[in-house]
Amino acid sequence: xxxxxxxxxxxxxxxxxxxxxxxxxxxxxxxxxxxxxxxxxxxxxxxxxxxxxxxxxxxxxxxxxxxxxxxxxxxxxxxxxxxxxxxxxxxxxxxxxxxxxxxxxxxxxxxxxx
Amino acid sequence: xxxxxxxxxxxxxxxxxxxxxxxxxxxxxxxxxxxxxxxxxxxxxxxxxxxxxxxxxxxxxxxxxxxxxxxxxxxxxxxxxxxxxxxxxxxxxxxxxxxxxxxxxxxxxxxxxx
Numbered sequence: 001x002x003x004x005x006x007x008x009x010x011x012x013x014x015x016x017x018x019x020x021x022x023x024x025x026x027x028x029x030x031x032x033x034x035x036x037x038x039x040x041x042x043x044x045x046x047x048x049x050x051x052x053x054x055x056x057x058x059x060x061x062x063x064x065x066x067x068x069x070x071x072x073x074x075x076x077x078x079x080x081x082x083x084x085x086x087x088x089x090x091x092x093x094x095x096x097x098x099x100x101x102x103x104x105x106x107x108x109x110x111x112x113x114x
Numbered sequence: 115x116x117x118x119x120x121x122x123x124x125x126x127x128x129x130x131x132x133x134x135x136x137x138x139x140x141x142x143x144x145x146x147x148x149x150x151x152x153x154x155x156x157x158x159x160x161x162x163x164x165x166x167x168x169x170x171x172x173x174x175x176x177x178x179x180x181x182x183x184x185x186x187x188x189x190x191x192x193x194x195x196x197x198x199x200x201x202x203x204x205x206x207x208x209x210x211x212x213x214x215x216x217x218x219x220x221x222x223x224x225x226x227x228x
Binding site: 042043044045090099101103105 | 211
């Protein structure tokens, strides 16, 4: 079965510290990988995506992620976080096929403390 | 602003009732997706429509149904409501049927069943 696992439900971190949010997936077919962010009382917004090519992808707000096919991971990183990065982060996978549906992980709450 | 419009934003109803959630996709997008977000289940894919036709089906209950109209707006109908149907329902849209890009999410419709 195809699935997405976000290993941490909550990640507390101090402002200006680096952060890594972990994501692993399980699939027997090719995948496209995404990270979305959800601010309170808002919809989801795309941070970055991996479709093909370079395994290191850069997104908005200084975030980046690295696709590791052998470890089936797509971890999200930021070298220095801000208070405004406090939000829920979702890893998502789209599997090859004739549909555009995304399978989401359970989400990770990033809590940036001053 | 993602360009995806969902109405109503909030809805409170009683068990056994029926409600309709409405979604207008971004201009030019042909695919519409419905997701349910709850604390215990996370973000669950319900159904995808592409240009008026059902494209993919996820964990959608038989009490729920959806359709996409010729003007591309979509409606999600929830009937015989139960307490457990209380959730945030998101609509998203994309240009094509297969997701090699990005889903654009609305701000959601929060359904409370009492």
